[in-house]
Amino acid sequence: MLSICCPWCGWRDELEFSYGGQAHVAYPANPAELDDASWSEYIFFRDNTLGWFRERWVHTAGCRMWFNAIRHTVTNEFAAFYRPGDPVPEMPVEVVR
Amino acid sequence: MNEPERLPNLPEFLWADAEPKSAYDVIIIGGGGHGLATAYYLAKNHGITNVAVLERGWLGGGNMARNTTIIRSNYLWDESAAIYEHSLKLWEGLEDDLGCEVLFSQRGVLNLAHNLGDVREAKRRVNANQLNGVDAEWLTTEEVRKLVPILNASDDVRYPVWGATFQPRAGIAKHDWVAWGYARGAHAMGVDIVQGCEVLDFVTDGNRVVGVETNRGRINAGRTALCAAGHSSGLAAKLGVRLPVQSHPLQALVSELLDQVLDTVVMSNTVHVYVSQAHKGELVMGAGIDSYIGYGQRGSFPVIEHQMAAAIELFPIFARAHVLRTWAGIVDVCPDASPIVGHLPLDNAFINCGWGTGGFKATPGVGWVYADTIAHDRPHELGEPFALTRFEHGSLIDEHGAAAVAH
Ligand SMILES: Cc1cc2nc3c(=O)[nH]c(=O)nc-3n(C[C@H](O)[C@H](O)[C@H](O)COP(=O)(O)OP(=O)(O)OC[C@H]3O[C@@H](n4cnc5c(N)ncnc54)[C@H](O)[C@@H]3O)c2cc1C
Ligand SMILES: [Zn+2]
Numbered sequence: 113m114l115s116i117c118c119p120w121c122g123w124r125d126e127l128e129f130s131y132g133g134q135a136h137v138a139y140p141a142n143p144a145e146l147d148d149a150s151w152s153e154y155i156f157f158r159d160n161t162l163g164w165f166r167e168r169w170v171h172t173a174g175c176r177m178w179f180n181a182i183r184h185t186v187t188n189e190f191a192a193f194y195r196p197g198d199p200v201p202e203m204p205v206e207v208v209r
Numbered sequence: 210m211n212e213p214e215r216l217p218n219l220p221e222f223l224w225a226d227a228e229p230k231s232a233y234d235v236i237i238i239g240g241g242g243h244g245l246a247t248a249y250y251l252a253k254n255h256g257i258t259n260v261a262v263l264e265r266g267w268l269g270g271g272n273m274a275r276n277t278t279i280i281r282s283n284y285l286w287d288e289s290a291a292i293y294e295h296s297l298k299l300w301e302g303l304e305d306d307l308g309c310e311v312l313f314s315q316r317g318v319l320n321l322a323h324n325l326g327d328v329r330e331a332k333r334r335v336n337a338n339q340l341n342g343v344d345a346e347w348l349t350t351e352e353v354r355k356l357v358p359i360l361n362a363s364d365d366v367r368y369p370v371w372g373a374t375f376q377p378r379a380g381i382a383k384h385d386w387v388a389w390g391y392a393r394g395a396h397a398m399g400v401d402i403v404q405g406c407e408v409l410d411f412v413t414d415g416n417r418v419v420g421v422e423t424n425r426g427r428i429n430a431g432r433t434a435l436c437a438a439g440h441s442s443g444l445a446a447k448l449g450v451r452l453p454v455q456s457h458p459l460q461a462l463v464s465e466l467l468d469q470v471l472d473t474v475v476m477s478n479t480v481h482v483y484v485s486q487a488h489k490g491e492l493v494m495g496a497g498i499d500s501y502i503g504y505g506q507r508g509s510f511p512v513i514e515h516q517m518a519a520a521i522e523l524f525p526i527f528a529r530a531h532v533l534r535t536w537a538g539i540v541d542v543c544p545d546a547s548p549i550v551g552h553l554p555l556d557n558a559f560i561n562c563g564w565g566t567g568g569f570k571a572t573p574g575v576g577w578v579y580a581d582t583i584a585h586d587r588p589h590e591l592g593e594p595f596a597l598t599r600f601e602h603g604s605l606i607d608e609h610g611a612a613a614v615a616h
Contacts, residue, residue: 113509113510113511114509126509126511127511130500131500131501133455133502148601148602148603149601152600152601152603153451155544156453156544156600157451157452157453157600158453158455160442160443160452160454160455160456160502160541161502162440162443162456162504165502167501167502183501185501185502185503185504185505186503186504186505187505188503188505
């Protein structure tokens with residue numbers, strides 16, 4: 113069971129949260145000008161990183177707020193939790209195990 | 210149906226591990242079921258035998274020998290029904306074709322319905338299946354009770370059984386034997402199977418892929434075909450190609466060996482578990498993916514807890530069984546829960562991935578289709594709808610109902 117720290121509520125079990133995938137994917141600034149390939153990219157394509165990854169979570173069974181986290185997708189270790197609009201923390205340096 | 214079946218003997222010789230040569234006509238990356246079946250059909254159907262299957266770990270050590278082995282073809286859309294039914298027909302002749310047993314057992318698969326939404330979705334799927342020549346039927350609660358006496362189909366449960374879809378030709382097989390059978394067949398026709406050989410990068414010449422860099426040196430290739438399941442997006446990224454897949458842990462578990470009590474496969478999307486009893490007697494169970502991206506080949510505990518609760522609700526007699534082992538694989542899931550089969554946007558490079566939670570059943574079918582695509586450098590008619598370009602055209606094949614939870 114993952115322990116996840118909601119920036120508003122603190123540490124809770126994984127079961128209270130839902131996953132939102134890659135973080136910081138902005139809505140296209142010029143939607144009217146996008147071609148099919150760019151729309152497809154925006155809608156269907158997300159990073160699928162092996163290693164440290166910036167991702168979104170929502171505290172579904174708690175305050176229902178969205179927030180961001182940095183997690184390692186192999187070890188499940190979390191390096192940071194931060195609110196939307198907060199300065200984006202640096203990625204941890206990969207430690208070779 | 211009480212005696213556990215005795216396992217037949219494996220053939221005496223399976224395959225010999227090869228040292229990689231400096232060049233091949235075709236390099237297949239990934240020695241799971243799909244890679245091995247592709248090599249087999251390249252040799253058998255197209256006479257292309259100067260082929261290497263490069264596997265970074267050991268043969269079948271990925272999802273191939275971690276899955277719960279459910280085989281069926283009752284998918285909703287025409288495109289899916291066509292490729293999965295082609296695969297099921299190949300399963301029906303596979304032991305003869307390979308000349309060895311894979312314990313393919315057509316014991317039928319039930320998909321339970323627990324509410325009105327389930328019933329409507331299920332009946333719609335049965336109708337679609339029948340129009341596509343797939344042997345699907347709708348069973349009433351009474352018929353389900355007769356088929357699976359140990360199932361708690363009474364009214365006084367939280368999620369009563371309102372009926373089920375049934376595909377009698379569906380079933381299970383022994384996954385590691387399937388991998389070994391294909392490896393044996395491919396090797397006998399001249400294919401090199403190279404274990405402990407990880408593809409680290411690609412060699413390109415303009416828009417052409419001409420070889421791979423591995424931990425055992427450079428190997429040139431006329432054509433290069435990815436078959437790396439959960440690791441596909443990392444490999445494609447090295448070619449500058451982004452794939453619309455997300456890799457998730459998917460878990461399974463088995464009990465100790467028990468007397469035979471269940472002679473069909475039972476799946477429930479709503480209470481969320483699926484279970485069969487393997488030939489030796491262990492109960493094999495699985496459920497959904499962990500929701501987040503994960504490459505650790507181990508899943509989270511709540512998923513196990515949830516599926517055990519579901520299993521005991523459906524089968525009260527399982528309450529005294531013990532969990533013997535749990536494990537996970539890494540499955541690559543597409544936004545429409547359908548696979549990607551066909552060309553990469555490069556010359557001489559091909560992609561097969563995105564089979565997610567349900568690609569074991571497709572092993573013979575996709576091996577057949579992908580080999581044909583590689584041999585002729587053009588899409589096979591069964592693979593064409595599953596091209597990577599469908600995400601740009603919007604021609605998605607939404608199998609969430611038939612595939613996302615079920616396997
Ligand atoms: C727990 C679980 C239950 C499942 N249940 C079912 C089911 O009941 N029915 C069903 O139809 N499907 C099921 N599946 C899905 C099915 O197992 C997969 O869709 C299918 O096995 C994928 O194809 P494959 O066999 O080729 O993959 P894999 O066996 O994963 O093969 C990919 C191979 O590529 C290798 N590789 C990766 N990167 C590299 C590299 N850089 N260089 C060299 N080699 C590399 C890996 O080591 C691996 O061996 C299940 C999966 C899991 C995990
Ligand atoms: Zn909260």
